[in-house]
Amino acid sequence: MDLETYSRSKLADYAALAEIVAAILKAAISAYPEPLRLQQVQHRPKDPASLKKKLEDRGLAATTSLENDIKDLAGCRLIFYTNSDVSHFLQSGIIQDNFDVDWDRTKIHHPVPGQTEPDNLFVxxxxxxxxKTARTILPEYARFDGLWCEVQVQTTLNHAWSEMAHDIIYKKPALAGFGAKLFEAIDRRLQKIMNTHLLPAGYEFQKVLDDYERLRSGKELIDRGALKTLSECSDNNARYDLLERFRDYVLPNYDDPKSVYPEIKERLVAAVAEARLTKTRPRETPFGNFPGVEIGRIVEVTCDILALYRFVDIELTFSAICDLFRGAENADERKHLLAAAERLARNDLEVWKQAGPYVQIVLVDTIDGLDRSRWEPIRPVLVEVLGEALKNEIQGVSSTYKTFTLSRGSTPPSEALAGMRGKAIDLLKELYRTGSADSEKRQVKLAMLEATRRPMNGTSSQAQLQSILENSRVIVDFFAEIAPGESYEMLQTLERSLLWMYRHNQGTAGTVEPDAAVLAARDALNASILKFRDIANTNKGFVVYKTLVGHESVFPPAWEGSAFDVKGQTQYRKERIDELVGDVTEQNAEEWLNILKRCAATESDDLATFPSLGEFLQKLSETKPLIVLGFVDRLGDRLTGFLGVMLSGLAKSHQRAALDARIAEWLAQEKHLAEMAHYIQFAPGFDGELLRKILMVGIKRDDDAVVVQVMASFARRYADAQEGTITTIFMAAVQYFTARKDARWVNLVWYIPKERSPLRKLDAGQVDAILESLVHLQSIETHGEWVLASLAEKYPETVFDFFVARLQYKETREEGERYEDIPFQFECLQKSFVRIAEHAVATVRKRFVSGDSMFQFRGGRLLAISFPNFAEPVRRKLLSLVETGHRADIEFVLRVLTNYHGQTFLHEICKAIVKALPDDDPFLTDVEIILESTDVLTGEFGRVHAYTAKKQEVADWLADPDARVKAFAKRYALLLDRQISAEQRRAEESIELRKRTYGEPDDKEKS
Incomplete structure (x- = not known):
């Protein structure tokens, strides 16, 4: 079609097409379930005179393919109020649902860095x-078949600018020798209008509408009686959603919060109580059921609401937290409530600027006024609040749209502050005395010690430092007072804390020249600390206990200076252990047995707690075996756990024969099996036959603990093991756990050095059995991979096939069971797999089924994490598959490449795929996805920068001799242009709206 044909016979068709497109869009927008806020729709055919000028400007006056050269012969413009209205329309899918889109000619206009011409400022x-064909097959639409229309989607402001720019720039008169400077000024002013006025105005309008929507939503909730309906919700999913909306839309907009807060508090407490009685119900969605809201999330959002109004009525907020805590059912609830208590009692900078320690005074007085009989259920809340009140630092947080500032300062001393701190310390003393367990006392101790800590900024006034030292002395005197009745564990942790306080107190941090009052307070504190030390260490049992148990023990040389380091402490302990062993006699054996039982009774999950006790028992067993043999039948449950180290000492003693007799007796009685297996770890010689017998009994009794201990001892002592024990002990234990689908035994062997590990001696059949067991690992984490890496050094193909087997195994497991077939990435297996690249690709290719939508996440990802750097053998193998030309082979390669991040080392194979496919093949979309994929991005414009770089990376494709590659590169570059513009717009909108929500830095910060 040429210009004359268009003007004479096609203009009416294009006019009708534009009108029909506009009508379809208006109808679809009206029928959309959510309001899209369309302001107006314009439509028109291209004016022949305007079209003629456009063709002449482009050198296309004689074109006979007008319909291909000019995309807006029919035009339609949708004009919306704001940027978000445009975004909502674009996300609605209305255009794609009703029309076929030519994406190659579709363009997103938005200013991007380096483009300042008015045409590029068009938004x-x-x-x-x-x-769509479904319409054009109808008679009334048949004449529009194949005709294209351009639809522009804009805001009102951008529409105004584009209309003016179109009339001035597009219809620019010929200015040869006349008016050039003035037109340049017009050009610059158009740029200024867009950048300085219209773009900011668009964001301002958006902010106004966003705020209005929040206000409208909040008012709607109030009108519906949101507070009342909280307790009437049918399930916790609805209750959580309502609480969130109440927090976001209602609370910030009350004009008189104090008048409504009491009702809010009561309704919240009642809603949580109701939620605790409500059974969790799954969320039902079109994509399946998802876990429902647990009570912890209800409590969390409730605490958010209380935090927003916490200073409206301090006592009421504290009362709400306590009421909720009394009914808390699990640790998650208690965690959120304690965080709310901490936030309420925190020394907040903005509050201190206005009212000093008023919040803390109110809270401490409130606690003091509570009936002591009501303390116990809310003890953790009281401790949390009092600990916060005793802190010597004020903290503040401020932010702008791009900054987050933490401020710290010291609490200014005052009589009111001193009185509050003294009362808080007294209340904590009461809580300590009434604590029923060491765990409760430890929490109170930590809260009390908050009063002894100096500000982290290192600056303290003389008055503040004196106050801290005096409060510290009061606390230490209290600890000295209660020391005689405290458990060994509490004495140990108290002494450790006071040692550090004593060392810190030798100077006067935060002051240059301490005055006499500060020095007197420091000396008094030192004296109190030493008094506690002396009282605690008059207890002989405690002195023995701290020598044998724990890694935080304090020994006399530690008080003499910090030079007494870990090595010095270890040596001192060793010497004291030798002395204690010498102190054990037949006469005091019973006393010592009780001491040892007390030491073993210590609750701990820290492996550093008991080494010294084990060393003592081993030495005692070696040097005084008759006394220990007298103990072994009276150890009690806790001390029996140390029987293995006792046996290792007895094995070195002159009572070895008696030990062997006991072991034979226990084995016959099937008694102390795990302890005997543990003994073999430390025995002077490795007794493989004894370990095998223990294992057989453990397997017979289905005793996992015994089999675990056998495996641990065998792994440790394998270097000393006899020939054949891998089969009789190690593999037998593995098979036991395989039958139970339990492969956690890897945690017993992963750390053994390669030269001492049984894994390096396994034959092919044994490796198969090991891998059969490891299939049952729920996930391959570090320990599991290290075991596999050891096997892969000799059997890389087998280990790779093991991961293929895990893919198959996952398909057979019941839905809902947690099982991660392959890890996110490998840490060390790639080194072995790189040697078997062709085997790996061929194995995974055999499993590929065309059309399998999950393959790229399973088999494809397995190859990607095995060869993250796209090793040369992998490249060759995948390229050879592309060169076969078979569609299934190309699809397989595409699904593998999807797991990479668009690196340039993929370009060669992507080019080969493009060459192998016709121009309209849907697989080319997959190539685009592969190329535009990115790794981790940073910054608001990270994706803009990434896509800009990717466009540059394929620039040379445009000069490729292959026509298909050229055509693909052109389409891909246009795609990237659209992505760049869209991401630039999204990032700018996000920044501008954040500015209007959170504010901008002040002038000082800008400079």
Whole structure:
């Protein structure tokens, strides 16, 4: 079609097409379930005179393919109020649902860095589209078949600018020798209008509408009686959603919060109580059921609401937290409530600027006024609040749209502050005395010690430092007072804390020249600390206990200076252990047995707690075996756990024969099996036959603990083991756990050095059995991978096939069971797999089924994590598959490449795929996805920068001799242009709206 044909016979068709497109869009927008806020729709055919000028400007006056050269012969413009209205329309899918889109000619217009010409300041989404075949087969639409229309989507402001720019720039008169400077000024002013006025105005309008929507939503909730309906919700899913909306839309907008807060508090407490009685119900969605809201999340959002109004009525907020805590059912609830208590009692900078320690005074007085009989259920809350009140630092947080500032300062001393701190310390003393367990006392101790800590900024006034030292002395005197009745564990942790206080107190940090009052307070504190030390260490039992148990023990040389380090402490302990062993006699054996039982009774999950006790028992067993043999039948449950180290000492003693007799007796009685297996770890010689017998009994009794201990001892002592024990002990234990689908035994062997590990001696059949067991690992984490890496050094193909087997095994497991077939990435297996690249690709290719939508996440990802750097053998193998030309082979390669991040080392194979496919093949979309994929991005414009770089990376494709590669590169570059513009717009909108929500830095910060 040429210009004359268009003007004479096609203009009416294009006018009608534009009108029909506009009508379809208006109808679809009206029928959409959510309001899209369309302001107006314009439509028109291209004016022949305007079209003629456009063709002449482009050198296309004689074109006979006008319909291909000019995309807006029919035009339609949708004009919305704000940027978000445009975004909502674009996300609605209305255009794609009703029209076929020519994505190659579709363009997103938005200013991007380096583009300042008015044409590039045009802001619009321009779609080139045509009616779907379902319409054009109808007689009334048949004449529009193949005709294209451009649809522009803009805001009102951008529409105004584009209309003016179109009339001035597009219809620019010929200015040869006349008016050039003035037109340049017009050009610059158009740029200024867009950048300085219209873009900011668009964001301001958006902010106004966003705020209005929040206000409208909040008012709607109030009108519906949101507070009342909280307790009437049918399930916790609805209750959580309502609480969130109440927090976000209602609370910030009350004009008189104090008048409504009492009702809010009561309703919240009642809603949580109701939620605790409500059974969790799954969330039902079109994509399946998802876990429902647990009570912890209800409590969390409730605490958010209380935090927003916490200073409206301090006592009421504290009362709400306590009421909720009394009914808390699990640790998750208690965690959120304690965080709310901490936030309420925190020394907040903004509050201190206005009212000093008022919040803390109110809270401490409130606690003091509580009936002591009501303390116990809310003890953790009281401790949390009092500990916060005793802190010597004030903290503040401020932020702008791009900064987050933490401020710290010291609490200014005052009589009111001193009185509050003294009362808080007294209350904590009461809580300590009434604590029923060491765990409760430890929490109170930590809260009390908050009063002894100096500000982290290192600056303290003389008055503040004196106050801290005096409070510290009061606390230490209290600890000295209660020391005679405290458990060994509490004495140990108290002494450790006071040692550090004593060392810190030798100077006067935060002051240059301490005055006499500060020095007197420091000396008094030192004296109190030493008094506690002396009282605690008059207890002989405690002195023995701290020598044998724990890693935080304090020994006399530690008080003499910090030079007494870990090595010095270890040596001192060793010497004291030798002395204690010498102190054990037949006469005091019973006393010592009780001491040892007390030491073993210590609750701990820290492996550093008991080494010294084990060393003592081993030495005692070796040097005084008759006394220990007298103990072994009276150890009690806890001390029996140390029987293995006792046996290792007895094995070195002159009572070895008696030990062997006992072991034979226990084995016959099937008694102390795990302890005997543990003994073999430390025995002077490795007794493989004894370990095998213990294992057989453990397997017979289905005793996992015994089999675990056998494996641990065998792994440790394998270097000393006899020939054949891998089969009789190690593999037998593995098979035991395989039958139970339990492969956690890897945690017993992963750390053994390669030269001492049984894994390096396994034959092919044994490796198969090991891998059969490891299939049952729920996930391959570090320990499991290290075991596999050891096997892969000799059997890389077998280990790779093991991961393929895990893929198959996952398909057979019941839905809902947690099982991660392959890890996110490998840490060390790639080194072995790189040697078997062709085997790996061929094995995974055999499993590939065309059309399998999950393959790229399973088999494809397995190859990607095995060869993250796209090793040369992998490249060759995948390229050879592409060169076969078979569609299934190409699809397989595409699914593998999808797991990479668009690196340039993929370009060669992507080019080969493009060459192998016709121009309209849907697989080319997959190539685009592969190339545009990115790794981790940073910054608001990270994706803009990434896509800009990717466009540059394929620049040379445009000069490729292959026509298909050229055509693909052109389409891909246009795609990237759209992505760049869209991401630039999204990032700018996000920044500008954050500015209007959170504010901008002040002038000082800007400079």
């Amino acid at each position: 619009s989404n321009n779609y080139v589209l045509k009616l």
